[in-house]
Amino acid sequence: MADIVKKATRHGVNEGLVELAAVHEDIICLDADLGNATGTSVFHKAYPERYIEAGIAEQDLIGLAAGIARAGLVPFANSFAVFAAGRGFEIIRNAVCYPNLNVKIVGSHCGITPAGDGGTHQCIEDIAIMRSLPNMTVLSPCDFNQAKLMARLMYEHVGPCFMRTSREAMPIVTSLEDKIEIGKAQILRRGSDVCIVATGVMATLAVFAVDELAAEGINAELVNIHTIKPLDMDAIKASVRKCGGRVLVCEEANMYGGLGEAVAYGLVGTDGIKFDHVAVMDRFGQSGLSGELLEEYGITSANIKAHAAALAKK
Amino acid sequence: MDKKQLEEKARQIRLEAVEMIAKAGSGHPGGSLSATDIMVALYYSKMALYMDPNDERRDRFVLSKGHSNPPLYAILADKGYIPKEELQYLRRLHHPLQGHPDSAKCPGIDCSTGSLGQGISVATGMALGFKLRKMPNKVYAIVGDGEIQEGICWESFMAAAHYKLDNLTVFIDRNGLQIDGTTDEVMSLGDLNAKMKAFGFAVDEIDGHDFDQILAALERGEAGKPHCIIADTVKGKGVSFMENAVGWHGKAPNAEQLEQARRDLGGK
Numbered sequence A: 001m002a003d004i005v006k007k008a009t010r011h012g013v014n015e016g017l018v019e020l021a022a023v024h025e026d027i028i029c030l031d032a033d034l035g036n037a038t039g040t041s042v043f044h045k046a047y048p049e050r051y052i053e054a055g056i057a058e059q060d061l062i063g064l065a066a067g068i069a070r071a072g073l074v075p076f077a078n079s080f081a082v083f084a085a086g087r088g089f090e091i092i093r094n095a096v097c098y099p100n101l102n103v104k105i106v107g108s109h110c111g112i113t114p115a116g117d118g119g120t121h122q123c124i125e126d127i128a129i130m131r132s133l134p135n136m137t138v139l140s141p142c143d144f145n146q147a148k149l150m151a152r153l154m155y156e157h158v159g160p161c162f163m164r165t166s167r168e169a170m171p172i173v174t175s176l177e178d179k180i181e182i183g184k185a186q187i188l189r190r191g192s193d194v195c196i197v198a199t200g201v202m203a204t205l206a207v208f209a210v211d212e213l214a215a216e217g218i219n220a221e222l223v224n225i226h227t228i229k230p231l232d233m234d235a236i237k238a239s240v241r242k243c244g245g246r247v248l249v250c251e252e253a254n255m256y257g258g259l260g261e262a263v264a265y266g267l268v269g270t271d272g273i274k275f276d277h278v279a280v281m282d283r284f285g286q287s288g289l290s291g292e293l294l295e296e297y298g299i300t301s302a303n304i305k306a307h308a309a310a311l312a313k314k
Numbered sequence B: 001m002d003k004k005q006l007e008e009k010a011r012q013i014r015l016e017a018v019e020m021i022a023k024a025g026s027g028h029p030g031g032s033l034s035a036t037d038i039m040v041a042l043y044y045s046k047m048a049l050y051m052d053p054n055d056e057r058r059d060r061f062v063l064s065k066g067h068s069n070p071p072l073y074a075i076l077a078d079k080g081y082i083p084k085e086e087l088q089y090l091r092r093l094h095h096p097l098q099g100h101p102d103s104a105k106c107p108g109i110d111c112s113t114g115s116l117g118q119g120i121s122v123a124t125g126m127a128l129g130f131k132l133r134k135m136p137n138k139v140y141a142i143v144g145d146g147e148i149q150e151g152i153c154w155e156s157f158m159a160a161a162h163y164k165l166d167n168l169t170v171f172i173d174r175n176g177l178q179i180d181g182t183t184d185e186v187m188s189l190g191d192l193n194a195k196m197k198a199f200g201f202a203v204d205e206i207d208g209h210d211f212d213q214i215l216a217a218l219e220r221g222e223a224g225k226p227h228c229i230i231a232d233t234v235k236g237k238g239v240s241f242m243e244n245a246v247g248w249h250g251k252a253p254n255a256e257q258l259e260q261a262r263r264d265l266g267g268k
Helices: A009-023 A041-046 A057-068 A079-087 A089-097 A125-132 A143-157 A200-216 A232-242 A259-267 A290-297 A301-314 B005-024 B029-045 B068-078 B084-089 B118-132 B151-162 B182-188 B190-197 B211-219 B256-262
Strands: A025-032 A052-054 A074-080 A105-109 A137-139 A161-164 A187-188 A194-200 A220-224 A227-229 A246-256 A274-280 B060-063 B141-143 B168-174 B202-207 B227-230
Touching: A009 A025, A009 A041, A009 A074, A025 A041, A025 A057, A041 A161, A057 A074, A057 A079, A057 A089, A057 B068, A057 B118, A057 B151, A074 A079, A074 B029, A074 B202, A079 A089, A079 A105, A079 A125, A079 A161, A105 A143, A105 B068, A125 A137, A125 A161, A125 A227, A125 A246, A137 A143, A143 B227, A161 B211, A187 A200, A194 A200, A194 A232, A194 B202, A200 A301, A200 B211, A220 A232, A232 A246, A232 A259, A246 A301, A259 A274, A274 A301, B005 B068, B005 B084, B005 B211, B005 B256, B029 B060, B029 B141, B029 B168, B029 B211, B060 B118, B068 B084, B118 B141, B118 B151, B118 B168, B151 B168, B168 B190, B190 B227, B202 B211, B211 B227
Parallel strands: A025 A052, A025 A074, A074 A105, A105 A161, A137 A161, A194 A220, A194 A246, A246 A274, B060 B141, B141 B168, B168 B227, B202 B227
Antiparallel strands: A137 A227, A187 A220
């Protein structure tokens, strides 16, 4: 993978937002003193008059965004996922989702890939928290290009949206020409031996796993879930049926409350399901060098490949 | 409206608020009655209102202490934003007058509130949004004195001063009581005037039941600063047995108590 260009989804969404802001003057970008980390510094540089610094105050970050939306603008509020979705939760619930305001929240540094910072900063709960909220749409692009495309989709969608993005620079597996829409799953690879349903960086890692499996004679279907809520169960069910009920869900999040449970819930009543899950197994993250940490937590294409291969034989 | 007319309006609104809470069988009379005069002053003598509640030109009101909403509902009905008959369906299924204000269900409610501390943050964002859009709208908010124990209030106050939001006026309804006792017993607020000044506000302290003082304070404030009006009020104001009584934060009067309240509020 040495010659492959790697970029992070956190930068994709902000590059997309800067381009959109040139056309849409109602876009306001807010951050809570993490602009250089979340990547919103590019927006700050391009449109300083439309960049609102909330300070180290994530509750107020969300409240200010709600007020800015009520004043007729379209705010994008940014912080690390753990602070935006965690500390901001009840403000998101009562000030954004309850009145169904057009507020966009981007939580970066999701999952355990922000390796050095350790467990306090590695958010494995945001999917569960955000998908539990009525009115909320939950997005999870798999790579830089998709995050860039989804900045526009998020702007065009009217209503509360949460997007989780990643700190980690990863290979780009999708195209800026892709026709994607919120709530529609994207089939990245066609196969019929095992169905891999993956989101975020796991979908990117799964692309490499699937290509290696193909060389070994196992043809996996890869369903990329860039929209966790509303979840495209029709597409997932069709792919899972095609693969004889064998489904492997992969997410860089805790095993509880995330995509795995959402897919399993959606498959209740479907006969012959053989389910497996690559996720964080109900423990917090910790500091480590990126490679060794991902290995420790199974956030690797090799782990996805091993689970898929085993499932394909069942 | 002159002072006499405002006082008469406030009497009617208080009476309606107590009637609504009694009929609903639950609600928050104490804080409703302490904040009534401020709301009456804003809606009848200060705010730019338009009959279309979605008219962008209107000034905005945020009742951050959202539990004190019955007088606000009575005002919105009096102004014609909601049908008067809805007042008898406070807190009832499929009706717009929710237990805490819901902008998605009730026309004229500028901000859903109820979770303490959030309203002031949203009000600050609204004032900031109008500044960003270079619009002249004013934003008025009422926070409870107990409410500002919530940390988010101070985050918002800091932001309001940082962004020089002189289009934002924050009333602190200082009735001195909260659910578990006096504010001094529960979590003392200390020198609020000095605190708000230190946070960058232009600060006034007034009698929150004196319309001359409320309206005069609304004419003050300073360019480049958000305005805080600390209003000393009486929880349960106007109903003899509710005044300054901790127990009347969150319960409805029974039939006998309602009769007494009607006599106190001088219903014609």
